[in-house]
Amino acid sequence: MQDEVNTKVVAIAIKGGKITAEVLKKALAKFIEEIEKAEKQASQPKTYRGKQSIKHLVEQNAAISNIEVTDGNIKSFERTANKYGIDYALKKDTSEQPRYLVFFKGRDVDVMTQAFKEFSAKTVKQKEKQSLKQKLSRSREQSKAQHKEKVKVKTKDRGVEL
Secondary structure, rough: OOHHHHOOOOOOOOOOOOOOOHHHHHHHHHHHHHHHHHHHHOOOOOOOOEEOHHHHHHHOOOEEEEEEEEEEEEHHHHHHHHOOOOOEEEEEOOOOEEEEEEEEEEHHHHHHHHHHHHHHHHHHHHHOOOOHHHHHHHHHHHHHHHHHHHHOOOOOOOOOOO
């Protein structure tokens, strides 16, 4: 009974007009190659890319560096880091002020500095940029001021001049 349970059945589908011994041999060789390839991938640990946990970052056997970020706008940093293909981990430190520590691989230092420059330039540009609500309120005030400047003349003088 145990021998029957332990046996494995394999089905191979081959499309062809005439199946010869050579075609069957090639199909079996391809099948064995695919099995070996799948076993090789299963034996290797999964490599994570982009945002990941600190544990997965440490498992990749690379020196880890970190940068402190005090800004709460982490989503825009994540977009920039993904653009540059950086493997990183975020850790929130709530001891005093909410701040974030960004851990990344030591070999990515140059790429990380470039990504950080772009991120900081982007945030500075956004802060300098006026919001749409402010622009609308300013234009509304200007239109009211222009409207007050116009003097309405209700009576027109239609007298006869000599």
